[in-house]
Amino acid sequence: MNWLALFLCVVIVYGIVPTVVIRQTGIGIYKRGKYTKAVALTFDDGPNPYYTPQLLDLLKKHGIKATFFLVGTKAKQHPQLVKRMQEEGHDIGLHNYRHISNWFIFPPFLQRGLQKSADIIEQITGKRPIYYRPPWGHLNLCTWTVQKKYVIVMWTAILGDWRERLGVPALVRRLKKSLKDGAIIVLHDSGETFGADEKAPEHMIQALQQLFEDEAAKNVQWMTISEMIAAQTKKQTRAI
Known part of the structure; x- marks a missing residue:
């Protein structure tokens, strides 16, 4: 077996197979809320000095x-x-120290x-993050170890907003379509x-502006993950 074949085998066993199994079964991850009309907007890859303030x-x-799931660096x-x-009431989670699969x-x-990233955020905010989303949603065999410290948050809708050619109208349509009970949307x-x-x-921000002014968004209860x-x-406790 050559080195390339060995490398591919390791990636498949260590990364791809656990990712498929965990995301299909939902074991140990949080990927949908169960609260009527609740939708969580989540943002990956920041902060960015130009777009995040907007x-x-x-x-x-x-x-x-x-x-917000932040890159540590x-x-x-x-x-x-x-x-x-x-200060403005948003949740802050981790997205690796560098954006690497x-x-x-x-x-x-x-x-x-993750330790370095959590330390950085805690030093800035005084609060240690408890939520984690891996870049591209790629998991691996040590995901279960990571779960001991963090809630791993996935999604119900990932809309392709990282592609400029998608355009604002198409992204608005995808956003409206994704507004379902318990939705967790990745942008x-x-x-x-x-x-x-x-x-x-820039297109993502324009699309959100249109969404927030649309009738489709007026009955939505926007929530953070927490x-x-x-x-x-609370709902489960009342049911008991």
Whole structure:
């Protein structure tokens, strides 16, 4: 067996198979709320010094709280944006120290990176993050170890907003279609990561502006992930 074949075997066993199994079964991950009319907007890959302030302005204007999954190195570079997220009532979670697939990070390095990212965010906000979303939703065999410290949050809708050619009208249509009970929607406030278009977040912000002003969004109860989980827990407690 040559080195390339061996490498592919390791990636398949260590990364791809666990990702498929965990995401299909939902074991140990949070991927949908169970609260009627509740929708969680989540944003990956930031913070970005140009687009994140615009997004925060838009959310503040409409009184909407969201959840941000931050790249550790970017949080370190832009602490004022992280602090603003906290002050305006948004949830803050982890998105790896660098935007690298977990298929290519072995356990000690993944744990160390998450520790560094959590330390950075805690130093800025005074609160340690408890939510984690791996880049591209890629999991691996050590996912169960990571679960001991963090709630792994996936999604019900990932809309392709990192592609500039998608355009605003198509993204608005996808957003409206994704507004279902318990939905967790993934968007991106940075276009700097591999495979993304640099100016794509501009279209995302324009699409959200149109969505928030549309009738389809007026009956939605926008929640952070922590609010969605708390509402679900409260409902279950009442049922007992």
